[in-house]
Amino acid sequence: MEYVFTLKYQLATEDQDTDSLVERLGDGGCDDALIGIGQPGRLALEFVREAASAQEAVNSALRDVQIASPGARLIEVTPDLVGLTDVAEIMGVSRQNMRKLMLAHPTSFPVPVHEGSSSIWHLAEVMCWMQSRGTYTLAQNVLDVACIAMQVNISKEYQRVSEKYQTPLIFA
Structure with a gap:
């Protein structure tokens, strides 16, 4: 593939x-x-x-x-970190449709990595959420790459932070 x-x-x-x-x-x-x-x-x-x-x-x-x-x-x-416009383009829907989905499903829509005037999400998480709804067609190879990209990026950042600060990371 x-x-x-x-x-x-x-x-x-x-x-x-x-x-x-x-x-x-x-x-x-x-x-x-x-x-x-x-x-x-x-x-x-x-x-x-x-x-x-x-x-x-x-x-x-x-x-x-x-x-x-x-x-x-x-x-x-x-592809990994994306805004709603990016997700809409990848999924073949409008940005307005993505925004409506996000606002209509505040408890189940993936939590952004950064929230602000321009929020960003992990593409894999949004694609998996959309796939679970069963109403969107996903390109499996794009989802697979997004999952691997997210894993590599998170792993790289964890290693960088661990090495730089030489302290155990504590999650509350």
């Missing part, structure tokens, strides 16, 4: 020669990715990867980038 996802990185000092980096990425198995180097010191790779599972697709891409650019730091795997 084909899986579409993006890996975003902060580049190491030794990877500032972008021509060399792009060559290493292509040679290292990232020839199925569209490479973006817009912001200095950043790298985005949009993959369209064939694999037996979303987990295999994402993990193999992460390994390929790690081999080509060992000093690069993963910023984010997408």
